[in-house]
Amino acid sequence: MPDFSPWHDNSLTYSPPNSEPAPSRRISEDPEFHSLRRAQRRFGVRATLLSVGGFLLYALLSHSFPDLMNQRLAGNLTLGLALGLGQFVVMGVTAWCYVRYMRTRVDPLARGLASRLEQHEANSLRAAAPNGEAGQTFRPGSSRGFRTW
């Protein structure tokens, strides 16, 4: 086993492919992969807790503390009704934050790892090939190559 290096793609030519673990196995030990997993999971769990947990709490509060929820804010608009409308706002903001977070934090990491994974596979397919050819398998992900409608 060669020592672990985060940049194995630059030093791959010396080892025969069969003694290597599967490419996905090595990617999963990569620190970048760990940070990708952490980034995606942390945001997902927090945002879910905020929006879904928040809603369930609101439903629970409505029936446990009706006096609090029935406080008039303006006219017939009670605190409960206002909070209910607020749920829609929270959801819109959460969805927007999610898209922005994924686009700036998660996608670049995932794209980098995907291209590295592809390179590994290409390299293990033709391990005897010269190093320069590996560069051709790299395809930068075209992130928004679709029509809106």
Added chain:
Amino acid sequence: MVTVSEGIVDRFSLNLTFVLFLSVVVVTLFMALLTAPQRDEISEFYLGNRTMSPLRNGLAMCGDYVSAATLLGSTGLVALTGYDGLLYLGGTVVAWMMVLLLVAEPLRRAGKYTLGDTLALRLTRLQRPARLALAVCTLAITTLYLVAQLVGSMALLTQFTGEPSAATRTLCVIVIGTIVIVYAAIGGAPGATVIQIIKAVMLIAGVTVTAVMVLHHYDWNPGALLSAAADHSGTGTQFLEPGLRYGVSTTSKLDFFSLELAIVLGLAALPHVLMRLLAPRKVDVLRSSLVWAVGLVGLVCLAAGILGLGATAVVGRETIAQTDHKGDSAVLLLANALGGGILTALLSCLAFVTLLAVAAGLTLAAASSLAHDLYGEVIRKGRASETEELMVARLSAAVIGVLAMMLALISWGANTATLAFLAFAIAASAILPTIVYTLFWRRFTGEGALLSLWGGLVCSVLLVLFSPVVSSTPGSFYPDADFAWFPLQNPGIVSIPAGFLLGWLGTVLSERQGAKGDAAYAEFEVRMLVGAKE
């Protein structure tokens, strides 16, 4: 209750509805046949066009997600119970956030055609029993929901013709059921998508226009709408406060929370919604589609809330409750009061098309689970050819359709909401734990999957069986018998934790999978986060 037998809609609207519905059906059937899979490819039959734009995908998701129960039932609930009904609508929107934030992208990256494929990628042992359990759960959920849609179609007919005779009911169910089978069996996913998109556009346009008419009626002053609704509700300001429906006792409050839990967690795990997530080829297209769907579902639910309040404000709660004690007629009564016969006909046609589209999506999800998981992997052990599997998928669509038609005819008069709520509870307590553990828990084993799937299914069905839904109250299936030791109508609050607990228990009690299991999860995780080459 006298007015029920007369029907609320006049002859003109009935004819107009019939003509409109027929033309929509003819156009969509024609389009479904045009877009139907030409080659015998299962990927095309299961997933449809995989390069659709985000807006179309979002419309299709919204179409799959919002059923006629939301359009008629939830607005009715708002009209009758005010605040509590609004909470119910809120749950419908929040459930979609679960899909967006936790489930959709990992599932899309790790999935193929059905949920069983994702599970099989992940598990090193017991793949076939797990697929079998998943297929049974999917079948239970889709059949219940499908029967709810078909019974709903008969109930909708009641609004026009009054209490329909047995022959009319049979005719209605057979016509709707046959159209659904044609969409699902011949059109496959492309056909179901066509009707889904058309229905979503009609639905969004219909409810938005009607909501705008309600707001215009009150000079764009929401406060005036609220006070008019409170005035005509017969309960005063209590209408705008929690507790009108579920605030009677601690049991009913618990019951309501149980229902909210099942809706928020269960809608996100309905098989036909999950299947729709696998369709887009690119993950960023899926993400934009989901955001479109968040907006569209939010818009529909907001408009439905306005419609419900408007129905009480314009028509009055008394009239709505007299026409139909469940409130399903609220939207149609409102349309009749605001826009006369034409608007009523448009909205009734919309309700029928909504029923049809959701039923087609459900039939397709059930058929693909039967053909792919049960026939392809469990019975033929992965040796079935694509043509063979496709044949089975088309056949099972027909079989499920016929089965649902017969069940719907038998259960005429059943409360459609109860059937739908049971489906949500099964989805939340059997399928959701399995998805969550599969995606996020390294140690999860086949035993855990089996235990959570079977346990969640059995637990929710048994609890409903021994609840007031089936016996002991005047509204239950067997009002004379009394074996209801479980006090709540909705099993979610017990069965959802039970499903999660059983999945955990099964995993902890089974032997550790060791290096092989770790390697399988490592590969799965890379696929889930980074994606696999298509």
